[in-house]
Amino acid sequence: MHELSLLENVREILENHALQQNFSKVIKVTLEIGKLSCVEPDALRFGFDVVMKDSLAENAELIITELNGLGLCRQCQQHIEMETLYDPCSYCDSPFVTLIQGTEMKIKDLIVS
Numbered sequence: 290m291h292e293l294s295l296l297e298n299v300r301e302i303l304e305n306h307a308l309q310q311n312f313s314k315v316i317k318v319t320l321e322i323g324k325l326s327c328v329e330p331d332a333l334r335f336g337f338d339v340v341m342k343d344s345l346a347e348n349a350e351l352i353i354t355e356l357n358g359l360g361l362c363r364q365c366q367q368h369i370e371m372e373t374l375y376d377p378c379s380y381c382d383s384p385f386v387t388l389i390q391g392t393e394m395k396i397k398d399l400i401v402s
């Protein structure tokens with residue numbers, strides 16, 4: 290389950306932020322997850338408490354915001370919604386679509402004390 294290693298990354302990022310910005314406790318974490326990132330939000334929720342135990346984010350609240358897949362057609366320049374990484378353009382059927390949103394996984398917001 291690669292969600293656990295992702296969460297370990299998140300914990301490391303939080304610990305680094307804590308050192309730089311001088312806080313000692315995380316109250317709430319908002320993660321932004323692209324729907325095409327192959328990350329299961331339920332698995333993140335499930336693993337969060339385990340990974341954050343005994344860290345500065347123990348008992349922190351986890352909020353997950355999901356982002357739709359979004360592509361830009363290089364043929365007709367339309368923005369299209371994408372269900373998979375390889376969807377053709379829904380306007381002109383061109384296969385040349387540049388993915389502009391949907392694979393990210395990042396910390397969007399942090400409430401600390």
Ligand SMILES: [Zn+2]
Binds near residue numbers: 367378379
């Ligand atoms: Zn198109």
